[in-house]
Amino acid sequence: MKTTIAAISGSLKSTSSNTNILRALAVMAPNNVVVTVIEGLDTLPHFNPEAEEEIASVNLFRQKIKEADAVIFSTPEYAFGIPGILKNALDWLVSSGELNTKPVAAISASPLYPGGDKALASLLLTLTALGTNMGANSSLSIGSIKIKMNEAGEITHAETIQALELLLNSLIENIALSKTEYIE
Numbered sequence: 001m002k003t004t005i006a007a008i009s010g011s012l013k014s015t016s017s018n019t020n021i022l023r024a025l026a027v028m029a030p031n032n033v034v035v036t037v038i039e040g041l042d043t044l045p046h047f048n049p050e051a052e053e054e055i056a057s058v059n060l061f062r063q064k065i066k067e068a069d070a071v072i073f074s075t076p077e078y079a080f081g082i083p084g085i086l087k088n089a090l091d092w093l094v095s096s097g098e099l100n101t102k103p104v105a106a107i108s109a110s111p112l113y114p115g116g117d118k119a120l121a122s123l124l125l126t127l128t129a130l131g132t133n134m135g136a137n138s139s140l141s142i143g144s145i146k147i148k149m150n151e152a153g154e155i156t157h158a159e160t161i162q163a164l165e166l167l168l169n170s171l172i173e174n175i176a177l178s179k180t181e182y183i184e
């Protein structure tokens with residue numbers, strides 16, 4: 001059976017470096033692992049804990065996260081924090097619990113040297129609140145991203161490719177480990 005990883009970008013930009021990083025991970029993944037970029041975070045309404053009616057976009061989003069063996073995030077930093085669309089999406093998962101015990105990895109990428117490290121720290125805090133399973137090598141911030149990609153959005157920087165491979169392989173190992181623990 002295939003291992004499935006849902007990939008969530010914090011950027012809505014059509015030329016997003018973060019979305020391109022997730023696409024690169026999808027290409028890097030071994031044959032038995034499918035990485036799928038989840039689109040449509042902007043179709044989720046603003047989170048409201050009193051929303052009791054069935055909301056189709058929220059149900060679909062929750063279902064995709066539930067079905068995935070793991071989730072990888074890649075986010076830009078806006079004003080030292082994570083973009084509102086990403087925080088909004090995560091807030092929809094708090095009470096429904098799809099991320100609880102789920103293996104995750106988190107990346108931030110920015111054209112600036114620090115690589116969006118404050119957004120990454122904030123994302124990791126939220127993922128901790130959601131009860132996710134963060135194993136070894138599960139976070140990475142990538143600075144100066146524009147000079148590490150070509151015009152087609154492919155990563156050309158060898159060290160960044162290596163760091164992404166390490167993150168992906170560590171996540172795949174963590175998925176296997178968590179399944180073993182579940183069986184035991």
Ligand SMILES: Cc1cc2nc3c(=O)[nH]c(=O)nc-3n(C[C@H](O)[C@H](O)[C@H](O)COP(=O)(O)O)c2cc1C
Nearest residue numbers: 011013016017018076077078079080110111112116
């Ligand atoms: C409103 C706004 C605020 C930003 N704030 C930050 C910031 O605090 N730190 C940072 O590293 N980059 C910041 N940036 C630059 C983003 O990192 C940059 O737009 C990046 O390309 C976004 O990632 P993407 O290519 O995946 O969309 C900001 C950009 C915008 C539009």
